[in-house]
Amino acid sequence: MQRIVFGTSGWRGILCEDFIFENVKIVTQAIADHVIAAGEKEKGLIVGYDSRFMGERFAREAARVLTGAGIKTFLCNRDTPTPVIAFEILRRKTAGAINFTASHNPPEYNGIKFSPSWGGPALPETTHDIERRANEMMGEVCYKECHLDDAVRAEMLSEIDPMKTYLEDLAGKVDFAAIAKLGTIAVNPLYGTGRGYLAEPLMAHGVKVVQLNAHRDPYFGGFPPEPSEKYIQDFINMVKGDPAIKLGIATDGDADRFGIIDDDGTFIEPNYIIALLLDYLVRVKGMTGGVARSVATSHLVDAVAKKHGIEVFETPVGFKYIGELISQDKIIIGGEESAGLTIKGHVPEKDGILACLLVAEMVAHEGLPVRKLLERLYEQVGRFVTKRENITLPPEIEAAFADKLKVAPATIAGVKIMEKVTIDGTKFILEDGSWLLFRKSGTEPVVRLYAEAPSEVRLKELLAAGRELILS
Known part of the structure; x- marks a missing residue:
């Protein structure tokens, strides 16, 4: 049996291989035991799922195990966005939530994400405890299951629909009246949980909306449900081909990531959106505090922070670290280059729905498309061009890679190294x-190479130097 290992966003596996009912029940029992040991049993747990195969079934089996362990369970009545589940944790003051999602991974994957009572992704000390408990139970019948009808009669299980309260709260954070003046907005929930969460509130506030991929499809149209340029060409062509569309907004499979298409069909890198929104939130909305970005995220964020005189927090990759800063009310906005962000006063979790709506508000308020807003920002703080590549390592290089970067070279691409960061x-x-x-993958023989420079030419030189350093 394979060990249960939680990554940056929970335990994920391939359906019918390691992600099977028996393993799901064991991990659920491990979470139940963790909650009981923490003295939070009486608070209950929320159980949600995304739009993947068997999501409802896995969620119901988890509910049977939780109620069998004496934990009151709130079961979502449809596939639900990850940020909405985070919002519901805080609203109901539960011990946390179990969410069946593999986010933007291909359709053959599913996963379990545990979020504790503070609403953000579980920190390493929490996931390590759940891992340990689960792996100690592998191969044993270690759980007691309660029939769901019995759980309902005992008032240990109830179905919930968190959409209304979440959208009501969002209406206080987004200027829908401004967005209504923008014109037509294209919405693409990528067959995932964002269905209805973007289009319906926009239309309710008088915005004309056109939609693509707005029905549930566990195959996600044959692509991973990731709103990156590579996987949403149909959406890009839709926006490019309709002059009435002023903005395209997309969310991933569990609606915690965002994708932005400008009115001419240009895909806008998430890195730049974080910096643009930081500037907008400070300059227009008067928000105060610091800003957080992962170590892999553009320093355009730092340049905007310097412009406004605010503190920058650099975190490891993994939104839990940014979520913790939101929970502590230290930052205005926190984001990652992988298209996740949230803001002060909101959930300590990535929220692609909020991100999309804030971009729409910003474009409407400023009266300029995103690319022109970015050019305006570049004029004020300098130009930043960022790119990521995945480099597959031959076995002999992978074995020696850990030692390769321990001693820094004096220069890279002819420029002196000033600082080495090992967060x-x-x-x-x-x-x-x-x-x-340089970040080594924990699951495959791949190094993720990130680079940023003030020009495309310089960026190409840096990437070439990085590839040579890795493969030499």
Whole structure:
């Protein structure tokens, strides 16, 4: 049997291989035991799921195990976005939630994500405890299951629909009246849980909406449900082909990530959206506090922070670290280059729904498309161009890679290294302000290479130097 291992966003596996009912029940019991040991049994747990195969079934089996362990369970009545589940944890003051989701992974995957009572993704000390408990139980019948009808009669199980309260709260954080003046908005929930969460509130406030991929499809149209340029060409072509569309907004499978398409069909990198929204929230909405970004995220964020005189928190990759800062009310906005962000006063979890609506508000208020807003920002703080590549390692290089970066070279691409950052991976900051980050995958023989420079030409030089350093 394979060990249960929680990554940055929970335990994920391939359906019918390791992600099977028996393992799901064991992990659920491990979470129940963790909650009981923490003295939070009486608070109950929420159980949700995304739009993947068998999501409802897995959720119901988890509810049987939880109620069998004496934990009151609130079962979502339809596939539900991850940020909405986080909102419901805080609203109901539960001990947390179990969410069946593999986020943007391909359709053959599913996963379990545990979020504790503070609403963000579980921190490593929590996931390590759940891992330990689960792996100690592998191969044993270690749980007691309660029939769901009996659980309902005992008032240990109830179905919930958290959409209304979440959208009511969102209406206080987004200026829908401004968005209504923008014009037509294209919405693409990528067959996932964002269905209805973007289009319905927009239409309720008088916005004309056109939709694509707005029905449930566990195959996600044959692609991973990720709103990146590679996987949403149908949406890009839709926006490009209709001059009435002023903005395209998309969410991933569990609606915690966002994708933005400008009115001319240009895909806008998430890195730049984080910086643009930081500037907008400070300058227009008057928000105060710091800003958080992962070590792999653009330093355009830092340049905007410097412009406004605010503190920057650099975190390891994994939104739990940013969520913790939101929970502590230390930051205005926190984001990652992988298209996750949230803001002060909101959930300590990535929220693609909120991100999309804030971008729509910003574009409507400023009266400019996103690319022109970005050019305006570049004029104020300088230009930043960022890219990520995955480098597959031959076996002989993978074995030696851990030692390769322990001793930093004096220069990269002819420029002196000024600083070495080892928060997560190895990041070299160069004398001209450009940087390279090397992060080894924990699950495959791949190094993720991130680079940022003030121009495309310089970026290509950096990436070439990074590839040479990895493969030499």
